Amino acid sequence: MTVSRALKNPAQILPEARERVEAAVAALGYVPSHAARTLASSRSRLVAVLVPSLSNAVFVDTLAGIQDCLGPAGYQFLIGNTNYSADKQAELVSTYLAHAPDGFLVTGIDGSGTLLQRLATARVPVVRMYDLSRAADEWSVGFSQQSAGFTLTRYLLERGYRRPGFIAAQLDPRTMQRRAGFRRALREAGLNPDVEILTKEPSSVGLGSALLARMLEHAPDCDAIFCNNDDLALGALFECQRRGLAVPGRIAIAGFNDLPPSAWSRPSLTTITTPRYEIGFQAAQLLLQVLDGQPPDRNHIDLRFTLTPRESA
């Protein structure tokens, strides 16, 4: 016990005892056993993080925010990539539950409902990211995807574009919410939201090029494109350059998320800037408060988005 205390609360140990412990630690290269500590204390100091993808820079930024908040507090992470699959997500939850994490930080996908129930049954606190819940017994940090989609579309209409189209990949819930915002803005303007190209394929720059091509075939009079992601937008832009179509002269292009290249392309991309790092950081902070038994009174944090007009639309 003296050793145990010397390691955790050196202050309450006499200097001579402490020094002997420190000497032994150094001599033996002693490393405390996390497994034993977890078993004895029933606190793992582990937080499970579930994201749909790591190749999407969005979630990498969110991870950085999480680690910057929880790392200094002494937590380690189990980082699970659900790959946008409900099965994979369920599997990860089972596996991670065995590690007895102190909490979960999840970016939901379709079919997350039963998952959240399982976690509730296991009595592990969960904070949802990118997803504003309304339930009083849940925690969430994000922004309104629908409102962001609406705002960007309104912007296009205000700039005078009359036949905007929407292209999207993956079709995860957040994408579909942005799409709902797009459609609402068009309907409110008395326009028909029929110019859409949707595909379940994963998003990529190459796919953006392909979808732009399909869009021009499907709706040659389309004069602006709302791309669900900046990578799609970049690919669409490249395809326009390849075809000699002026952007935004012949066709305007707008993206979503404001990934790093978007400020530098030519033309630079009009987009929605999203608080990705902040979502991670604040979700982590919220979890920390819950774990410390000091939950804040507001259990859903809306971090907002901003419209970032640039050259492309």
Place this chain on the structure above:
Amino acid sequence: MTVSRALKNPAQILPEARERVEAAVAALGYVPSHAARTLASSRSRLVAVLVPSLSNAVFVDTLAGIQDCLGPAGYQFLIGNTNYSADKQAELVSTYLAHAPDGFLVTGIDGSGTLLQRLATARVPVVRMYDLSRAADEWSVGFSQQSAGFTLTRYLLERGYRRPGFIAAQLDPRTMQRRAGFRRALREAGLNPDVEILTKEPSSVGLGSALLARMLEHAPDCDAIFCNNDDLALGALFECQRRGLAVPGRIAIAGFNDLPPSAWSRPSLTTITTPRYEIGFQAAQLLLQVLDGQPPDRNHIDLRFTLTPRESA
């Protein structure tokens, strides 16, 4: 013990006993304790992975390879981002050692030497990635960075460019090896390798634009640029477009790694294609063989690179 066996080797249990166990598991929502299992068996089924960055798509691909190999074998991961810092790396090693991982998979940075010694002392197997070691008591999977830098530079010279420059960021060991290849190729061609812009800043598209600008100031007669990374190359390309400089007519641009956007930009990027996923997969496989007590006879695996000529150079 019967329960323990019913869970791990159901075959050696009588059906009736097994069924009672299964019923209880389902009724209670029982989840085995990883901490207890680790403590009792002294096998954690955890592998620690150290990468310098997650915002660099290169390492995300490598992680995917690792997970595809080790996931089905029942391993979980501790993923550590060293952020190219020796201190951070040392800190992560200490922390992870407490979790008693069965092995380490590391992408080294400057100052990894003492780290590797500590891991050797702890008797944890380590496989190094992106780094071909020669030591008989080490394991590594990668390719020759220097040879890749040499090959790309030779290509530029063969295409007739006489005054190629080199731009690089971060200046990690792999970057410096590519640079050595660049310099060697120039010297062998009787040229002076004095056209370089190096910065310790992290690599990004925006930085590529800035470095291109600095390069044109420093060596206005530069007719080709070897960019140490595709993101730098993309930024350089954007900057050329902004200045109205024809690529490759006025200046050729080559990148490194063949990231997804590179095939789609206009002009598409000449680059070196690297086996990022494969490095992760095979490093994991090598570790698996070592853990299973069946180490292969060759302990260093050279996965090669390929030159991918496209439009930009």
Place this chain on the structure above:
DNA sequence: CTGAAAGCGCTTACAG
């Protein structure tokens, strides 16, 4: 400020 006792939930190794 220090320490003896018990226990966290498993597995190993041995006996039957």
Place this chain on the structure above:
DNA sequence: CTGAAAGCGCTTACAG
């Protein structure tokens, strides 16, 4: 095929 015993390395809670 089943089970009793001991122990993995810590922490909790209690006593002094």
